[in-house]
Amino acid sequence: MISDKIYERLTGEKGYFDSRIIYVSETGPKVDKKKRLAVMDQDGYGVKYLTLGNELVLTPRFSPTSQQVTYMSYFKNLPRVYLLNIETGIQDLVGDFPGMTFAPRFSPDGKKIIMSFAQEGNSDIYTMDIKTRVVEKLTDHPSIDTSPSYSPDGSYITFNSDRSGFQQIYTMKSDGTNVKRISFGEGLYGTPVWSPRGDLIAFTKLYRNKFYIGVMRSDGSGERLLTENYYQEAPSWAPNGRVLVFYRETASDSSGRGGGAKLWSIDLTGYNERLIQTPTDASDPSWSGLLSGK
Amino acid sequence: MLFKNLNKVALALVMTLFLGACATQQATTTTTTKGDDAYTGTETVKFLADGVPDRVFFSTNKSELTSAATTTLGKQATYLKANPTLNVVLEGHADERGTREYNLALGERRATAAKNYLISNGVAANRIKVLSYGKEKPANPASNVLAWSQNRRTVTVKTN
Numbered sequence: 001m002i003s004d005k006i007y008e009r010l011t012g013e014k015g016y017f018d019s020r021i022i023y024v025s026e027t028g029p030k031v032d033k034k035k036r037l038a039v040m041d042q043d044g045y046g047v048k049y050l051t052l053g054n055e056l057v058l059t060p061r062f063s064p065t066s067q068q069v070t071y072m073s074y075f076k077n078l079p080r081v082y083l084l085n086i087e088t089g090i091q092d093l094v095g096d097f098p099g100m101t102f103a104p105r106f107s108p109d110g111k112k113i114i115m116s117f118a119q120e121g122n123s124d125i126y127t128m129d130i131k132t133r134v135v136e137k138l139t140d141h142p143s144i145d146t147s148p149s150y151s152p153d154g155s156y157i158t159f160n161s162d163r164s165g166f167q168q169i170y171t172m173k174s175d176g177t178n179v180k181r182i183s184f185g186e187g188l189y190g191t192p193v194w195s196p197r198g199d200l201i202a203f204t205k206l207y208r209n210k211f212y213i214g215v216m217r218s219d220g221s222g223e224r225l226l227t228e229n230y231y232q233e234a235p236s237w238a239p240n241g242r243v244l245v246f247y248r249e250t251a252s253d254s255s256g257r258g259g260g261a262k263l264w265s266i267d268l269t270g271y272n273e274r275l276i277q278t279p280t281d282a283s284d285p286s287w288s289g290l291l292s293g294k
Numbered sequence: 295m296l297f298k299n300l301n302k303v304a305l306a307l308v309m310t311l312f313l314g315a316c317a318t319q320q321a322t323t324t325t326t327t328k329g330d331d332a333y334t335g336t337e338t339v340k341f342l343a344d345g346v347p348d349r350v351f352f353s354t355n356k357s358e359l360t361s362a363a364t365t366t367l368g369k370q371a372t373y374l375k376a377n378p379t380l381n382v383v384l385e386g387h388a389d390e391r392g393t394r395e396y397n398l399a400l401g402e403r404r405a406t407a408a409k410n411y412l413i414s415n416g417v418a419a420n421r422i423k424v425l426s427y428g429k430e431k432p433a434n435p436a437s438n439v440l441a442w443s444q445n446r447r448t449v450t451v452k453t454n
Contacts (some may be wrong), residue, residue, distance in 0.1 A: 256435025
């Protein structure tokens with residue numbers, strides 16, 4: 001794509017224009033929002049809806065290697081992780097779990113889905129191999145372990161746990177060993193997501209009743225907050241690791257009106273914060289890989 | 295005269311700053327520390343039967359049952375034992391001041407706490423299902439401390 005070539009010439013970095021964003025379109029009143037999966041080009045053009053809105057859908061994530069997405073749906077009032085091919089429309093339940101599965105993401109090779117499974121008040125992290133359907137349990141702790149994300153080489157996982165008493169960010173090897181807490185600042189930390197370059201982890205932070213999107217190195221050092229607001233969360237990296245997309249929600253008034261979610265992007269530098277126009281309110285954005293391959 | 299007015303303005307400004315500081319302090323306490331800020335009122339509450347409230351409330355980021363919650367769940371257990379053909383789903387919820395995925399887990403933990411209390415009070419486990427909505431279905435859509443406290447809840451819903 002020409003724009004990617006220009007970006008590369010100007011910045012010395014790979015571009016990201018030839019990519020898409022999947023997100024959740026939101027309409028209706030706050031107490032009963034209608035949510036649909038939607039996909040668009042990274043600049044906000046060409047929106048296509050993938051579900052009808054009959055059931056609640058949350059947290060779609062692109063496969064880094066194919067036109068598949070994994071997401072959570074309340075189909076038949078059973079909150080479960082699904083796999084959807086956005087070209088064919090073919091949809092599959094991921095795994096045969098007796099309770100809620102949520103917070104799915106692909107492994108960097110696209111072969112596994114990593115997610116949380118909640119049972120008896122305890123959420124742990126599991127993987128499922130998409131082809132063989134083999135399920136592996138990676139954490140075994142009575143706390144909430146969720147929001148897992150692989151390092152780009154697949155050898156580590158970052159996740160969110162409240163095992164210290166409050167939500168903090170941890171890393172572990174991809175076999176579940178060597179668990180290490182990496183966030184030690186004041187406040188709560190959530191939704192860690194590993195940069196496609198491997199050096200940084202982006203996260204959401206709640207501190208003194210404000211929400212921040214920030215980045216830190218994968219050992220927890222060098223924490224840098226990029227943006228502060230009333231509510232924002234769920235950063236997702238552009239394929240070149242230079243830009244983050246996330247959603248921001250405004251407060252509603254005392255009668256419940258006026259609040260709404262929008263997609264925003266921001267450069268890793270903390271500059272160039274930008275609203276991505278969408279036809280409806282929007283949340284839970286996830287960036288695809290480059291469409292033309294590497 | 296002018297100076298008098300200026301003084302008043304200055305005083306008002308100081309008061310505003312002071313109150314502002316207090317409000318910030320309070321908000322911090324309710325979202326990041328172990329406060330006991332579970333809702334204790336009756337707004338939003340419905341009834342499964344006469345005198346049997348349908349929901350219990352939780353403190354921020356907590357899933358421990360308060361004494362008000364165990365009183366309510368005790369009444370629910372008595373009601374369910376008197377109506378042995380009734381089944382219920384316990385819907386667990388969180389307020390909007392948290393990340394979506396963590397809130398899903400928190401809703402499940404809250405609903406399970408209520409479920410375990412009903413079971414320990416003699417309700418058969420196979421009559422109770424748990425369903426977490428995280429922050430997706432607020433009872434009160436406002437963005438303020440009162441609404442958040444009303445939204446940190448587990449609601450018992452009859453399924454038959």
